[in-house]
Amino acid sequence: MKIGMISLGCAKNLVDSEWILGMLKKDGHEIVGQIQEADALFINTCGFINDAKKESIQTILEAIQQKKESTYLIVIGCLAKRYKEELQKEIPEIDLIIGVDEYEQIGHLLNQLLHSKLSTTWDINDRVLTSYLPYAYLKIGEGCSNCCAYCAIPLIRGPYYSYPKENILKEAHHLINMGIKELVIIAQDTTRYGKDLYTNYFLEDLLEEIAQINPNVYIRLLYLYPDRITDRLIQIFKKYDNIFPYFDIPIQHSSDVLLKAMNRTGNRKIYLDVIQKIKKEIPQAILRTTIIVGFPNETEQDFLDIQEFLKEVEFDHVGIFTYSNEENTKAYELKNKIPKRIANQRKKELLLLQQKISLKKNQNRINQTHLVLIEDYDGNNYYGRSYVYAPDDVDGKVIIKSKKKLFIGDEVLVKITKAYAYDIEGEAQV
Template identity: 50%
Template sequence: MKIGFISLGCSKNLVDSEKMMGMLKSGHHELVKDAQEAEAIIINTCGFINSAKEEAINTIFKMAEYKKQNCKKLIVVGCLAQRYKETLEAEIPEIDAVISIREYPHLHEILHSLLDGKELVSYGKSERMVSSKPWTAYLKIAEGCSNRCTYCAIPLIRGDNVTFPMEQLVQEAKELAQRDVKELVLIAQDTTKYGVDLYGKRSLLELLQKLHEIDGFHWIRILYMYPDEIDEDLIEGMAKLSKVLPYFDIPMQHANNRMLAAMNRRGTKEEVLALIKKIRKTYADPTLRTTFIVGFPSETQEDFDELMQFVEEVHWDRMGAFTYSPEEDTPAFDMEQSVAEEEKQRRLAILMQRQEEISLANQQKRIGTVMEVLVEAQDGLTGKYRGRGANSAPDEVDGMVIFTSKQPLALGSFVQVKITEALPHDVIGEALC
């Protein structure tokens, strides 16, 4: 059967999609990119914030149009399906099946009954399809989250943090390395909590040590590191592992201690400043990335000013920011929504404008230096290459390196690039080859 697969949302959802596509392949289904060719369409949805929910609903309605043509089945899975299963079933009759995350252990049986084809291998047991660029793959090391931030619906959707066994992850990583993956990116809702539920202690460093021993990987990157769980042992242990990049993705969400408490974020601004000082003392050129929420209930102008001062003090290399989005069934939903939408947008614009200036200043320091770059694309008209340095994750949040080369370069290879020009997010250079 010809099946179209659409994956929405974050990289963690993408890993789920890749496992599902592996299942479908095990049943001898053909995955097609053109929805007009598809006899069945599966949409893996995101339901984290309002904009993600709107994207998911719009995609469902768009794909429902193909049911008037060749498409026989429209199937919705993922976070939106978990959170609003009954509503979707009742209000969008074009959907043939809404499969919640809790049903994934039986996903092979459900899909087999819906689709023509042979028996399917159970979820997560088939060979996973890597749908991103073939030299980069995500390794999801845990599911769910136990942090209970007051604004976040993830625990409602995905449940508490559940660590995946280390031997299972090492085996999956070895299989990815055998498929010529060069960059392994560790992801979870909270990677630093890895092992607490299963082994009774934080075990991220031990996992990194085992992954570091696998032949084939050139870079190992970690995303979503909760600040209060990045301890001295982890920082110094990572520094001893040459493949593990000094890339610290630390979602802060705010800098005012009262706001952090209202968000149920552990730790204080002062503790994070001490952490950053330790990281910069340990590494010569670390990358510090964060995210912030503006307009959270009860955020005052003074609170926002403190956030701006914090940004000035740290000079983050990478930063994303969002306006607060009220999510039903979360504690913050019942708080007084005291910041008007117009004011949220004003604060966001001020924050992002200042960060762009900081990013440009940080980038300009790289002019004249040489960066190791993973080659990812070549422009057909100009011949220029595009790639990423160790300071850029593959999730389209960070910038790129745009460069020329006198010699043809293979995509997925590494090259040394001398930086000649800087933009707020990208840098420009020349390959040394």
């Protein structure tokens, strides 16, 4: 049978999609890239915030129109877990709905649908990469135990649990042997790794083992909780040249009052202290964070606080989101909701502030030489990423002029000549 996959949402969802495709391919199914070719079409949905839910529903409805009438439509992922009954009722064209907690049974459920007797087994090392790009995500855990007041992830994916180190290292070896040049380590909370599974083996230990596999393969770490960044972790970033000095630290806000209301661990001082420590130990460190504006009861003083925090820290990259009122979360019942127009205005003001900060930081990179991983070409320019930028256009990119032909996957030294708010531009030194 020909299997198609549409993967929506975050990188963690993408890894799940690739694991599922690998499992099905192992069973003899053929993986195809076009909706019209598929005999069974999987849509891996996101149900995190309202905009993501709308995108998932729209994608399902569009797929119904585009697919062959005989094609089975299988909806999986966070939306499937969170709204299974509603989806069954409102979109009867869906043939099978599978939540994130049922992935180990996905082969069995598919075989039931197809009246097949194939014996499907779940093995993360059968993963099929869905991208031709020279990086891959390495997922080290599932779920979340932080229970932030605004977040539905614990409701959807359950409490945090770490994957066994043997499985992770095996997959890392597998990806590197496939030619991957950058491993991007992810989980909902990477800094929690190992605490539920081992007594003396944590993220720092895992990171060292991965770094030692191949010194020519770079490692990027995402989703670091600020109050769990240890001195030892910072020293490991310093110790290994192939670990990018890139710190993705989601703080969500800087107001202690709002942080408490959000049920976030840590506070403004803790966040500043760890950031200052990183800057002192690793002056070239890239700092990224995410901010939520418009959380219930956010005052003008709270908003001023986060503005001042951004000015003081000068993050390289900031993702800014307006609060999404998610049912069954603690924040859902809070009063004094911020009107959408005010939340959007605050987001706009923060974006403008951060653009100025990012532009200044990028201007300081002019005349620097960066090692860039080539990922795209449009006929005029090449595009890629240095250690400054995470994948999937969440930060920005390097625009490259080159007199010599380059190829996707090439690693090229680029002298930076121009700076923009999000991107930098340079000339390949070839």
